[in-house]
Amino acid sequence: MSKTVRFATKCIHAGQKPDPVTGAVTFPIYLTSTFVQEAPGKHKGFVYSRTGNPTRTALEENIASVEGGKYGLAFASGLAASNAIAALLKLGDHLIISDDVYGGVYRLINQFLSDWGVKVTQVDAANVRSVKSSLRKETRMIWIETPSNPLLKVIDIKKVAALAGETGAMLVVDNTFASPFLQNPLALGAHIVFHSATKYLGGHSDVVGGLVVNSDESIYQRLKFLQNTFGGVPSPLDCWLVLRGIKTLHVRMERHCHNAKGIAEFLESHRKVKTVYYPGLQSHPQHYVARRQMKEYGGMVSFRIKGGVSQSTGFLKALKIFALAESLGGVESLAECPALMTHASVPTKRRESLGITGDLIRLSVGIEDLQDLQEDLDQALSQAG
Ligand SMILES: *Cc1c(COP(=O)(O)O)cnc(C)c1O
Numbered sequence: 001m002s003k004t005v006r007f008a009t010k011c012i013h014a015g016q017k018p019d020p021v022t023g024a025v026t027f028p029i030y031l032t033s034t035f036v037q038e039a040p041g042k043h044k045g046f047v048y049s050r051t052g053n054p055t056r057t058a059l060e061e062n063i064a065s066v067e068g069g070k071y072g073l074a075f076a077s078g079l080a081a082s083n084a085i086a087a088l089l090k091l092g093d094h095l096i097i098s099d100d101v102y103g104g105v106y107r108l109i110n111q112f113l114s115d116w117g118v119k120v121t122q123v124d125a126a127n128v129r130s131v132k133s134s135l136r137k138e139t140r141m142i143w144i145e146t147p148s149n150p151l152l153k154v155i156d157i158k159k160v161a162a163l164a165g166e167t168g169a170m171l172v173v174d175n176t177f178a179s180p181f182l183q184n185p186l187a188l189g190a191h192i193v194f195h196s197a198t199k200y201l202g203g204h205s206d207v208v209g210g211l212v213v214n215s216d217e218s219i220y221q222r223l224k225f226l227q228n229t230f231g232g233v234p235s236p237l238d239c240w241l242v243l244r245g246i247k248t249l250h251v252r253m254e255r256h257c258h259n260a261k262g263i264a265e266f267l268e269s270h271r272k273v274k275t276v277y278y279p280g281l282q283s284h285p286q287h288y289v290a291r292r293q294m295k296e297y298g299g300m301v302s303f304r305i306k307g308g309v310s311q312s313t314g315f316l317k318a319l320k321i322f323a324l325a326e327s328l329g330g331v332e333s334l335a336e337c338p339a340l341m342t343h344a345s346v347p348t349k350r351r352e353s354l355g356i357t358g359d360l361i362r363l364s365v366g367i368e369d370l371q372d373l374q375e376d377l378d379q380a381l382s383q384a385g
Contacts, residue, residue, distance in 0.1 A: 007066070007181065008250045015061030016243065029240045030054045051228050055236040059211075059243050063195070066246060067180045068187055069213035071220040073227050074239055078176065078196025079104045080232030081210030085143075085172055085192060087226050088219070091117035093140040098125035098155060100148045100354055102174065102196075103343055109143075126153040126286055131163050139167045145174035147290070150302045150338040150362040151355060152177075152277045154286035157293055161189025170219070176200070176329075181253040182294045186215060199329030200299070203245040203252055209234050211242075252331065252367055256299030259373060260365040264301045266374050272311075272381045274304040274359070300328060301363045302338075309358030311384045312337050316361070318380035321372060328364035333373055335363050 005013070016027040030053055035046040046052050056074050064072035075081040082105050089095060097109060099122045114120055123130040125144050142164050146155040157173060164171040172192045173185035179200040185193045195201055197209035214220055227233060234242075257280075264278035276283070279290035280297030290297060305311045316324050322335040326342050336342060339358045343351055351357075365373065 010062075010065045011249050012247045014065035015058040027055065027058050027240070027243060029236050031236050049236070050231050050233055053233075053236050053239070055239045055243070056234065059234075059239040062243060062246060063180075063201075063211045064213050066249070067175075067193055067213040068184045069193065070215040071213065071217075071224075073212045073220075073223055074197075074234050074242075075210035075212065075227065076232045076234050076238075077208045078102075078194070078198060078210040079108065080230070081194050081196075081212050082108055082174075083232065084223055084226040084230060085194060085212065086113050086118075087230075088170070088222060089113065089116075089118045089140055092119075092138060094119045094121070094136050094138045095141045095143060096121050096123060096125075096131060096134050096139060096169075097143040098145055098148065098153075099123060100151060100153065101143065101145045102149055102176070103345055105143075105145075105174070107345070124153075125155045125160060128156055128159045128163070131160055135163060135167055135169075137167055139169045141170045141172060143172045143174070145177070146183075147177045147279055147298060147300065149177060149300075150277075150343065150360065152279055152284070152298075152300060152302055154279050154284070154290045154293075156286075156289045157183075157185050157188040157190060164191075165189075177300055178294060178298055179249060179253055179329075181250050182257075182296055182298060186213065188293060191216065192219065197242045197245075198327065200253065200256075201245055201249065201329075202242050203249065203330060204241075205327065205330035205332065207238050207241040207245070209238055209242050253296075253299070255367040256365060257296040259367065259370045260299045260301050260363075261297060262370045263363065263365055263373060263377065266377070267301070267303050270378075270381060272306050272384060274306050277302040299365045301365055303361055303363075304357075304359045305361060305381070305384060307359060307384070309337075309340070312359055312361050313340075315380050315384035318383040319376055320379070321368060321376040322363065322380075328362075330364070331367050333364065333366035333368060335361060338362050 037043045060072035170191040173190040176196045195211045268276045322333045
């Protein structure tokens with residue numbers, strides 16, 4: 001496909017041609033573990049499905065195109081993808097990560113990678129100066145997530161990329177919350193972008209997966225080697241589900257953003273709400289950064305309810321359309337209390353210093369009718385006590 005086509009067209013077509021054998025419009029799910037060879041070592045590019053599978057190749061080419069990079073790689077989960085990226089580091093390397101990265105990434109880095117002799121510094125990367133003051137000559141990687149979870153802090157990717165350039169470090173951006181529809185970190189100077197495809201890319205809460213995109217041949221070859229060596233690859237069916245999800249990414253994201261903005265504004269004026277965190281609000285501390293680097297502001301909204309844990313528990317139990325569940329990015333709306341659920345494994349002291357307390361509620365705003373969602377939040381807030 002021509003490289004000049006635009007985002008929506010890439011979502012639907014990149015990496016996929018009608019099947020030459022049957023003419024099937026939808027790309028096939030190649031459920032096979034192995035491939036026939038014409039003569040020993042003579043094959044059509046596929047040998048064994050851990051190393052490569054056509055449905056996975058279609059997804060890898062698709063995400064590379066959608067993210068505006070050269071190379072895509074698919075993994076069995078977002079964390080399998082993070083593990084391959086983390087394994088680019090060696091003994092003695094220094095890694096800077098933003099202090100509120102996804103809990104599973106935090107665990108990978110603090111309870112695993114640090115045992116392998118990688119030195120780690122955590123910083124509030126929304127404050128670019130603290131990234132600068134943490135740089136060392138052995139800083140090999142900077143790892144950020146923007147918008148962050150659950151407080152939706154926004155980090156200036158361009159500025160952090162410039163700092164990474166000072167020590168020749170790789171900038172890794174977890175783009176899960178924004179999705180490629182809202183922000184393309186590679187175009188802003190990042191070296192590696194990764195996604196939990198479980199969220200907006202899959203989009204229907206029916207598959208777990210991870211994707212990595214970059215444009216540097218040698219980094220790609222190393223990551224591909226690690227993908228095959230660790231073996232954390234997705235099944236062809238899972239690849240197909242993500243491919244299908246991406247076909248509607250642009251349409252879903254528009255509605256996620258529309259609904260989330262409506263809800264953020266509604267909550268901001270609600271008498272039972274203390275604070276609302278949404279990058280699209282003027283009151284958001286990095287609103288001006290979000291406006292520059294994102295197309296719109298995403299489908300995630302967090303807020304503090306007046307009171308404490310008992311009010312947030314009462315609110316969550318009273319919801320009828322929002323489901324009480326972890327995860328995010330699906331068509332259906334979800335609500336949760338990070339301190340008791342997604343972030344319960346973060347040590348209490350650290351959690352509180354990050355502002356993740358019992359009154360904080362995180363919404364993954366789905367694509368249902370906005371009025372219905374607002375009415376559901378309103379009735380649940382009135383029952384919250
Ligand atoms: C869910 C998530 C991950 C981990 O992905 P899995 O698919 O659950 O392994 C990483 N980063 C962010 C921001 C996430 O939301």
